[in-house]
Amino acid sequence: MEAPRRTVSRVLWDLRHDALPVLTLGGLIAGGVAWFAGARGAADVVWTVVTAVALIPAVWAVVEGLRRRSIGSDVIAVLALAGTLATAEYLAGAVIGVMLTGGQALESRAGRRAQRDLGALLSLAPRVAHREDAGGVTTVDVAEVRPGDRLQVRAGEVVPVDGRIEAGPAVLDESTLTGEPLPVERHTGEEARGGTVNAGGPFPLRATTDASSSAYAGVVKLAREAAAETSPFVRLADRYAGLFLPLTLVLAGVAWAVSRDPVRAVAVLVVATPCPLILAAPIAYVSGLSRCARRGVVVKGGGALERLARARVLLFDKTGTVTTGRPELFDVVTRDGVDAGEVLAAAASLDQVSPHVLATAIVRGARDRELPLVLPTEVAEKAGQGVRGLVGGRPVAVGKAGWADAGDADAAWLDRVRSRAAARGAITVFVGIDGRLAGTLLLRDRIRPDAARTFQMLRHTGIDRTVMVTGDREAVARPIADLVGADEVHADQTPAEKVAVVRAESEHAATVMAGDGVNDAPALASAGVGVALGARGATASSEAADVVITVDRLERLAESLAIARRTQRIARQSVLGGMGLSLAAMVVAAFGLLTPAIGAVTQEVIDLAAILGALRALGPGRDRWPRLHGDDADLVRDLDQEHRGLWPRIDALPALADALTGPDAAAREAADAELTSFLHDLAEHEGRDERLLYPAVASALGGSDPTGAMSRAHAEIADLSRRIDLLRKELREDPGRADTPAELRRVIGDLAAVLRLHFTQEEEHYFVLADIPSHSEGHTA
Template structure:
């Protein structure tokens, strides 16, 4: 506010002097212009004294000398215009910083101050500081979630756009964990607090935002570093012009156009603009210094679990005793797994749910931590767990499953199922790769990151396939927290290095890196505190976006400085030659200042390195088609199972007919719906010449194979044709399964940028 009042005073004095001249009182004008200029000189002088007391010589000393010199030489109009330039530059800086930090300001402004606590059936209004873990809170429509907690009602809809930058609301279900800071976009719901407000997610984000806004970037300090040299150059040029001509007005004209507002204002405005734009994308950068370091990153180290992988195991494959069958094996295992909290158990229960299996309630469930779980299911003794767990019970898991163990152990883990004392099935579990991870790696390469490395505490057999899939430069497995720190320091000695992680064990490595990037949406508080950059969206591809924003902001800041000071240098030379009067020079410098600051604000716009896509409209059907992919993957499992079951006799014909019906009733309509609405909308967003052509070609091949399966099945239903038809039918089914899996993976990767908010539970 003080900056705007000072600007208003200068404008009033300048206009008063002009009015006095026009009304026939020119003798009053110098007094009015001096009265307008001298308060600004006093303001600049106080700032200069504070700088000197802090051990810095600010470049605003040139502005002070210019104002005082103009008043002394009775160039009071020029003095008033210089004062207008200084006061206007500071006001413009305040406006620009306000616009640049709008996202950070919005975060702080939206912080809840009151909450509704349910006490004995009544609603009590309390300060958020009074919230304690275990409190039952009521969050009404339009209110901000005041603390982290668990949803106690059947459903809730939250607008988390201020946290994540994603425009669409997210739906939550009973028992889901809710983060503070989201806005209730639906009906009122009850929330069971798990933390007090001060320890919740939103409070931590606000602290990060305030730290980011308060810090001074190296580029902003660059003005102070250049101050002595710039002032010396200005003094030599002004003094030389005075000595050469004997005219002090020449020196004054040089001082006027040398006022270094572009150097003082442009750099911090550009960097703060970058911080603000990153915040709108769910990326909190802790200050301009972190942004500057981020812009120079050439090596990125990734943690594995929770960073490049979702951190949640999923069922990848089933190998079961043919007498029991895959579906029955999964049903029994998932039924028993309901009594366990292990992530592998949750993966089996989720897989059974996706297949629509009805799960009985297990009895006498006993769990051994880190081993497995046992109990009774429908009167049968069932055990589920690791190989050692079954060995301890006198059961040899390798009996009939040796090949499976050898082949799959390298890529994931196995949960063994024993029924009535005999091994019955092996469930292959894998963490998988985040859908956006391959794109994140490729985009980092496109941004000039020369080395991308995986550093994980997991075993080498599990880490190596991930490194191959993502085309990483090197993989370091079995790394302890101390090993990770040593690896980060080794890489940082060669090139500016960033470390990306999410867990407590990653926090030391994040702190040791040039830039620590924490997955703050689902990661730990320790990682978020240690990181210089916090990703509020659970998407690893925001790492590349953060680097792109940082690079653009730094480039804009340097260009704004270069353009502004270059034009000032030209104007100084012209003034030294006598072709620019002090008053005209002041007006020219004002134009240069406005140009430099407005150019710095272009950091608010995406640059050519940033390719974020808008989400597709709802009518394109992307969400619906994506939800159908789970059923299609189950269909692929059935294709593999039925292909393996094809033998010398036609007993599998009924199962074949059921699978062929699913191809006609589920797969082909799904593909037609994609080509009718989804693919045209995606092609418009992606651009280029027919970007969806590869997927459409896959559709055609899949349809051809599905039709061939139907034709072969009709032939196979004739007993006399089974022996000649079965081998070709088996080959066709395996080809269809492989192509279907490939198609689903490629399609999801191509359209991931158009997905909008990260789908929960996907």
């Protein structure tokens, strides 16, 4: 009997939410045409049919609710529809039928929760493996792989199952499982997990599991289980119906008992028909969904928006969420006075032909610094070690320290460089020129420029607790968590451990989980609301999430939360306001002052008021975040590009100071010319900020002087620039003066520190006001 019951439910659901609104509205209009044409009998028949058509699925819904031990707002509608038929108030019944089916159609659109589709996650799963046997290497279905099989994993392929590397090294992209963007090197005897990508050369693998037991299969299973455990969306209307329904029945019963006229009871039921309940909340939520969509945020249904409004705890991944999710060059450390630009240009020229993710970052860093690059020749690359070739006829090597030098590396220097990199959460890439180790490139995953501001906005919108849950190391995760103000950090987390943390937090408060990788999909599915940053994130996380941010702006998370809270507030206000008006009309009808037909019209006026109130969710609230638009946004884009050009020159100031006060006359002259150019460009940039950007920001922010502190920073920058010019003049006039070089180095260092802070503040607080992708690579750490 269960299967037929589900079939009937499915058919009635489709009719109720797709066809019935059109049928009932058409019937109401047709009956009206017949009535005005004088065929009142035919009109009554048509309206009776409309009432019955609306009544049948409503009765079924009530029966289904009773079977689940739930009584909702549909009960009042059923009683009203049946009452109009019993008392021959056919027009009133038809009007109620139209509003009931129309409201249910809107509710279906707003409240039908998106089914969590794991298709994208499954599409990433390995499908074939290359197995060695007596006849050579055979391509087989991954399901045929058994523990103990020896496999060949080719370059660029997904590792089919968990296994041990038989001959290393193997360079693996493990971002699908850990979220960490940097490839890792695994050596002979170490484990390679299924679902990771071979980012280096081919290597042999000894399978230790089959496909169904691999790490990647575990991620898929976790996502399925977490999705199955998530509670369904409960209609806001039904929660209020628990109070409204008994009050309506009591008032209708009293009116009938006192007057002995069943029409009065029907009139009470007609004006009590919970169309404000049925209409107001769905319309508000549809409006909120539309508002989010205009901000580049896709929310999968009114249920997700309602749960988002209740959230009090935010859990978030690090890589790709609060950071950009890709490595970037931030420093060049050289040996024996070698020019940093020369080292970077040589490495980037060689890396132009390498597909490695770090090579891409190095080339991008050189181009940001406008360094000239040449095409290399005789290039050879070894997975897990590095790349070698000729750049301008000179031998250059980029990669590990042992690969980049010919054995002349200073161990103490190497230790200092590695310590500096570890302290700053960076990865090292060594560069050798002419057979000698010339320098080291430091790369790291930078924090998004809008991260700090986003977390401030989240606190403002009602998030009480923030928790970082990441697969990255504690030493790397902790400083970033402290910078954004996280209350707790869970580092070195596997996908299963992330789910456990989310479930533990969900026991105490409503949760939101934000992430962008495949490894985040189970945690996103298990949280109250999963939010995926889908602009560059994995498709699987977007499919597992309830909310997908389609633009590369973290602050949209805070905006979505604010929109959800405002939408919920408007929905509640509209429902309660409509219920209050309905209650007043019920009292009037109980005294016999409203007939059912007039009551139905009155109810439509109440419905209109509730709808207009709910539509307020389409617009921004009074507490909306300030924005820059039009020409002001274009201005921010231009100034952001100037920041991109100035950042590398700011980073180079300490080295410039050393060269300016060093013994090499040619280096001093070149450094002096570069410093003169930099200070000129800086002054022009700061002048444009003061004349153009700050007035626009002040207008957007409001208040008496919202940019006063930043203008004060401009004054400090100008003062430091003047002091540098005076010290340079002193050095030229009296080269033998002992204290001038040290003072000049100190003041240049002060300028670099002030500029780093000032530029970071502008990017985090001003550039993010424009609805454009600002310096998304960021420069804060």
